[in-house]
Amino acid sequence: MSPPPSRPPDGAVICSAKGCRTDATLALLWNNPTLHTPQRRKVWLACDEHAGSLSDFLSRKGFLKDRVPVAEITDEMG
DSSP: OOOOOBOOTTOOOBOOSTTOOSBOOEEEEEOOTTTSOTTOOEEEEEOTTTHHHHHHHHHHHTOEEEEEEGGGOOGGGO
16 A cells, blocks of 8 residues: 655655654655556655655555655655
8 A cells, every 4th residue: 555645734744664754855656557547647755865765665566656845746646
């Protein structure tokens, strides 16, 4: 299961890495082709420290579709 983008009450976006509470700077757009239509994009958020490891994990699975700055994500992306 993918962690949902975390939005605390103050509106900050928090990294999706387990146990991390750091502000996210990057949105990793992905999908699992066995579960999702080709157009569907799930979103994991990543801080600078975890962007590489989360991207690598999704890439190894063949799920990573795009990486965009958090400021560029829209409701339609996730």
